Amino acid sequence: MSKTNHFGIAIAGLGTVGSGVAKILSDHQVGDHGLFLKSILERDPEKGPAREWFQKIPEAFVNDQESILQDPEIKVIVETIGGTGFAREFTLEALKRGKHVVTANKDLIATHGAELCAKSQSCNRHYLFEAAVAGAIPVLSLLREYFQTRDILELEGILNGTTNYILSEMETRSLGFEETLKQAQELGFAEQDPTNDIKGYDARYKLVILAYLICGQWISPSEIYLEGIDRLELPDFEYASRMGRSIKLIARMRRVEEKGNNYLQAFVLPMMLPRENVLSKIDGSTNALSLKGRFSEDISLIGKGAGSLPTASAIVSDLNRVARNEKPIPLPSNTELFQLMPFNESFFRHTLRFEVYDEPGIVGMIGKILAESGINIYALEQLPQYHRIGDAERERVIFTITLEPCSEGVLWEALDKINLASFMIQPVNVLRESL
Ligand code: NDP
Ligand code: HSE
Numbered sequence: 001m002s003k004t005n006h007f008g009i010a011i012a013g014l015g016t017v018g019s020g021v022a023k024i025l026s027d028h029q030v031g032d033h034g035l036f037l038k039s040i041l042e043r044d045p046e047k048g049p050a051r052e053w054f055q056k057i058p059e060a061f062v063n064d065q066e067s068i069l070q071d072p073e074i075k076v077i078v079e080t081i082g083g084t085g086f087a088r089e090f091t092l093e094a095l096k097r098g099k100h101v102v103t104a105n106k107d108l109i110a111t112h113g114a115e116l117c118a119k120s121q122s123c124n125r126h127y128l129f130e131a132a133v134a135g136a137i138p139v140l141s142l143l144r145e146y147f148q149t150r151d152i153l154e155l156e157g158i159l160n161g162t163t164n165y166i167l168s169e170m171e172t173r174s175l176g177f178e179e180t181l182k183q184a185q186e187l188g189f190a191e192q193d194p195t196n197d198i199k200g201y202d203a204r205y206k207l208v209i210l211a212y213l214i215c216g217q218w219i220s221p222s223e224i225y226l227e228g229i230d231r232l233e234l235p236d237f238e239y240a241s242r243m244g245r246s247i248k249l250i251a252r253m254r255r256v257e258e259k260g261n262n263y264l265q266a267f268v269l270p271m272m273l274p275r276e277n278v279l280s281k282i283d284g285s286t287n288a289l290s291l292k293g294r295f296s297e298d299i300s301l302i303g304k305g306a307g308s309l310p311t312a313s314a315i316v317s318d319l320n321r322v323a324r325n326e327k328p329i330p331l332p333s334n335t336e337l338f339q340l341m342p343f344n345e346s347f348f349r350h351t352l353r354f355e356v357y358d359e360p361g362i363v364g365m366i367g368k369i370l371a372e373s374g375i376n377i378y379a380l381e382q383l384p385q386y387h388r389i390g391d392a393e394r395e396r397v398i399f400t401i402t403l404e405p406c407s408e409g410v411l412w413e414a415l416d417k418i419n420l421a422s423f424m425i426q427p428v429n430v431l432r433e434s435l
Pocket of ligand 2: 358360361363397398399
């Protein structure tokens with residue numbers, strides 16, 4: 001495998017993404033920089049996608065990191081192991097030992113990005129992660145370029161293919177959440193443990209990385225308000241459709257300049273989007289981002305957000321970048337300090353789904369509590385098909401109220417009281433729409 005004066009690559013973790021990188025590197029001429037696959041670090045080469053490669057090029061396989069770190073021909077390591085434990089230790093050591101590192105590991109970057117980027121700078125090595133956000137869509141490169149002029153003011157994205165697939169199926173095929181999730185797992189769209197996707201953690205990791213490239217500041221993932229998609233039910237989609245809306249899991253950030261302070265509004269939420277919003281039309285496992293620039297105005301990016309080859313294509317593009325330019329690009333660093341806007345201060349148009357034991361006076365009581373908080377009702381709907389009779393001692397009813405815009409803080413002041421009422425079968429489900 002060795003080629004003098006060429007650019008040796010080691011892949012650590014030959015799973016879904018790592019094997020895609022191996023395929024692109026071995027099938028195609030990837031630039032004029034002599035990139036070649038020298039080594040593969042894998043625990044069990046007889047398992048999964050590694051097996052095929054072990055049969056083809058057994059001499060490339062190693063099972064100890066030292067043989068990669070000590071090899072002077074290996075200039076760059078592709079870390080496709082995943083996780084925040086061994087991958088972090090290994091990346092820090094690789095940078096220290098003079099290797100460039102390219103990765104798709106969004107969990108690691110979102111949680112330890114500040115440390116890893118600082119290490120790469122002090123070691124004068126590249127640490128590149130285009131593949132970590134929106135797979136094949138080159139959004140991080142674009143943001144790196146635009147950072148110089150502090151151009152991007154807002155970003156709204158569908159950053160998780162699994163949840164977008166589930167939401168699209170629920171909307172178009174009128175299937176329940178559990179049934180759709182099971183189907184997505186059978187088809188291989190969703191993982192056996194789908195928590196990271198359906199609870200929104202994955203989209204939040206990606207938003208942390210995007211926010212860093214837009215503002216030059218690392219935010220801790222736990223600081224970003226998050227709701228997943230697992231509380232959505234078919235009546236939400238039916239109501240949204242009657243209102244001319246789609247429901248999407250949206251990761252959003254916006255720079256807000258207020259009274260001389262720089263705020264960053266950031267959240268991940270299932271949201272109702274009007275049909276004229278380009279993101280409302282993104283179906284299946286596709287990813288998409290809408291950016292709003294001070295100078296560039298509106299930019300939309302749509303493409304494959306995951307999968308072996310689409311993700312690997314972004315890694316290979318980073319590999320070419322490293323091979324083209326031995327000197328790492330300076331990383332964004334903030335000159336203005338952004339404060340995260342408390343979620344309670346965000347304004348939305350809220351839609352509330354109630355599931356109640358029917359009795360007289362419910363709407364009256366809810367209306368009174370909302371009015372006491374100064375909240376005005378925009379629309380109210382209770383359809384005969386949402387009466388569920390006979391399956392319980394008391395008749396159950398679902399009804400929906402859309403409110404005039406108000407802040408989260410004001411809304412929850414009212415909802416905390418409403419949720420205590422004895423007729424409530426479950427807490428109110430809240431869906432939001434941006435203003
Ligand atoms: P896989 O689980 O398919 O692959 C990871 C591979 O690394 C496995 O073969 C695993 O082996 C191996 N591995 C784990 N620990 C070690 C270790 N200590 N030493 C050597 N090898 C090890 O994951 P993916 O390829 O799906 O994901 C890789 C990364 O890419 C993750 O960070 C993920 O978040 C990210 N990513 C994935 C996308 C996708 O579409 N799959 C899209 C975008 C990003 P074993 O099976 O024995 O544990
Ligand atoms: N029957 C209730 C009321 C409406 O009168 O408020 C509950 O759906």
